Amino acid sequence: MTALAENLARLEGHLARFREGGIANRIAGEDRPGSGGVFRTTSPVDGSAICDVACGTAEDIDAAARAAADAFPAWRDMAATERRRILTDVAAAIEARSEEIALCECWDTGQALRFMSKAALRGAENFRYFADQVPGARDGRHLKSPTLMNITTRVPIGPVGVITPWNTPFMLSTWKIAPALAAGCTVVHKPAEASPLTARLLVEIAEGAGLPPGVLNTVNGFGEDAGRALTEHPLIRAIAFVGETRTGSLIMRQGADTLKRLHFELGGKNPVIVFDDADLDRALDAVVFMIYSLNGERCTSSSRLLIQDTIRAEFEARLAERVNRIRVGHPLDPATEMGPLIGAEHYAKVTGYFDIARQEGATIAAGGEAVEGAGFYVRPTLITDATNDMRIAREEIFGPVLTSIPFATEEEALAIANDTPYGLTGYVWTSDLTRAIRFTDRLEAGMIWVNSENVRHLPTPFGGVKASGIGRDGGDWSFEFYMEQKHIGFATGAHRIPRLGA
Numbered sequence: 001m002t003a004l005a006e007n008l009a010r011l012e013g014h015l016a017r018f019r020e021g022g023i024a025n026r027i028a029g030e031d032r033p034g035s036g037g038v039f040r041t042t043s044p045v046d047g048s049a050i051c052d053v054a055c056g057t058a059e060d061i062d063a064a065a066r067a068a069a070d071a072f073p074a075w076r077d078m079a080a081t082e083r084r085r086i087l088t089d090v091a092a093a094i095e096a097r098s099e100e101i102a103l104c105e106c107w108d109t110g111q112a113l114r115f116m117s118k119a120a121l122r123g124a125e126n127f128r129y130f131a132d133q134v135p136g137a138r139d140g141r142h143l144k145s146p147t148l149m150n151i152t153t154r155v156p157i158g159p160v161g162v163i164t165p166w167n168t169p170f171m172l173s174t175w176k177i178a179p180a181l182a183a184g185c186t187v188v189h190k191p192a193e194a195s196p197l198t199a200r201l202l203v204e205i206a207e208g209a210g211l212p213p214g215v216l217n218t219v220n221g222f223g224e225d226a227g228r229a230l231t232e233h234p235l236i237r238a239i240a241f242v243g244e245t246r247t248g249s250l251i252m253r254q255g256a257d258t259l260k261r262l263h264f265e266l267g268g269k270n271p272v273i274v275f276d277d278a279d280l281d282r283a284l285d286a287v288v289f290m291i292y293s294l295n296g297e298r299c300t301s302s303s304r305l306l307i308q309d310t311i312r313a314e315f316e317a318r319l320a321e322r323v324n325r326i327r328v329g330h331p332l333d334p335a336t337e338m339g340p341l342i343g344a345e346h347y348a349k350v351t352g353y354f355d356i357a358r359q360e361g362a363t364i365a366a367g368g369e370a371v372e373g374a375g376f377y378v379r380p381t382l383i384t385d386a387t388n389d390m391r392i393a394r395e396e397i398f399g400p401v402l403t404s405i406p407f408a409t410e411e412e413a414l415a416i417a418n419d420t421p422y423g424l425t426g427y428v429w430t431s432d433l434t435r436a437i438r439f440t441d442r443l444e445a446g447m448i449w450v451n452s453e454n455v456r457h458l459p460t461p462f463g464g465v466k467a468s469g470i471g472r473d474g475g476d477w478s479f480e481f482y483m484e485q486k487h488i489g490f491a492t493g494a495h496r497i498p499r500l501g502a
C-alpha cells in the first residue's frame, strides 16, 4: 500500500462518523441542529460531498451567546491553577488526536499533509502556551499617589465571539480561542462555512479534556447570517475576527450599536525585498516557501517580490526553475508540496488573475494555468515584468501567485514596498546591517523578518497595520484584548475632600 492509500484509508475511518451523523452545532455542551437546516460541505480535492453541517442562524447564535453568558461567572472565578490544568489537558488531548485533525483538515481545505501535520501540533502549543500564562493574567500594578494606594487588576471582558477563515482553520481557531479561554472569557466560535470539520473536533476534544459545558460553543453557518448575528449580539462583549479586509469593515459597522471591542487580522500584499548583497541561496528558499507553501492561501505570504535590478535576471530564472518543480498533487500524498485551492469561487478568482496579468502586460514566467481534472488545482505561478500599479501587485490574490517587481535603489524599494493599502508583514534580505535597521524602521508593516522566513514565536506581537488589521495577538497582547483593566484607589489617610453645601 502506498503512503497515500494508507492515509486515505485512515481518513475514511475518521470521516465515517461525519458522513453518518453530519456536524451539529455545539451549544452548552450539547449537540443542537441548526435552525436554518443544513448545508453541505465538500472536499476541494475532488469536489465530493463530505457531510451535512448544521446551518446556524441568529436563533442559534442567541442560544450560544446565552450559554456562554451562563457559563461565564464560574469560568471567570475558577482558580487560575485549575483553569491552567484544564487548558493543559486540552493541549494534550489535541496532540493525542493530531493525526485525525491533520487528515480531516487536509480533506476539508486541500492543504498538504506535510504542513497540516504540524498545524495540529501548533494548535496544541497555543493551548499550552496560554495555559502557562493563566496564573499571571490578573496581575496588575501599584501606582502610588500622595493620598491613595492605586492598584490595577485585569478582569476578563465577558463572553466573546471568534470568527475564523478557512485557511489553516484549526491553527487559527486555537490561536484565538486559547488566549480567550485563558483570560477567563467564554467563547462562541463561528468557523468558516468552507471548513467546518476541525472546529467540531476542537470543541469535542476540549470538552472531553474537561472544559465545562458552555465555555466554548460552536455555531456553524454563513457569514452574513450566523456571523452577522454574533457581531450584533448584546451579550457578546468583543469579536476576534480573522478574514478579509472588507469583511472587517462590515463587522465594524455591525458591531457599532453594541459597541463591540474588535480585534482584526485581515488581508495582506506583503513585500519580500531582495538586495544584491543578500545570501541569494537562502533568499531563494525563503521566497519560494513564503508564497507557495499552504497553497499561497496565507495572510503572511510574501506575494510581492521586490528584486534589485542588478540580480534580477539571474534570480528570476532560478526562481522560475524552482517554481516549475514544485510538486502539485493529492494533499494526503506525503510528497505533495501544493494541494488544490479551497473551492470553486476562489479557484475562479485566482485563475482570473492569470488573465489579468497578461492583459496588464506582465509576463507569466512559470505556471499561469489550471491543472486538468477534478479538484481545484492550479500550477504555482510566477509573474515578472510587473509594476506596482498593476492589479496583480495591489490586490490580495490569496493563492500561489508571486508578482516580481524590479527596483534600482533602496529608496525606490522602500517606496514600492509601502505603496500598498496593506501592512501585515515584510521580509528583507540584505547583509548590510545598517541598511536593514534603516529599512525596517521605515517599512510599514506590523511584522518584519530580516534574512528569515516567517517564524512565529508566541510571546511576540502578531498583527498588521493599515488595511491589514487592528490589534495584536501573542503574549500579553492577547490578554489586553480579552481582558479589561480595572483601577481601584484606596485612601491611605484622611485627605481633604472638597466640601460642597457645607
Ligand code: NAD
Residues within 6 Å of the ligand: 163, 164, 165, 166, 167, 172, 190, 191, 192, 193, 221, 222, 223, 224, 226, 227, 228, 231, 242, 243, 244, 245, 247, 248, 250, 251, 254, 264, 265, 266, 267, 268, 298, 299, 300, 396, 398, 424, 464, 468, 469
Ligand atoms: P472572509 O472574510 O470571507 O470570512 C472569514 C469569516 O468571516 C468566515 O467565518 C465568514 O463566514 C465570516 N463572515 C463573512 N461575512 C461576515 C459578516 N458580515 N459578519 C460576520 N462574519 C462574517 O475570509 P476568508 O475568505 O474565509 O479568509 C481569507 C482571508 O483571511 C484573506 O483575506 C486572508 O488574508 C485573511 N487572513 C488573515 C490573517 C491574519 O492574521 N491577518 C490570517 C488568515 C487569514
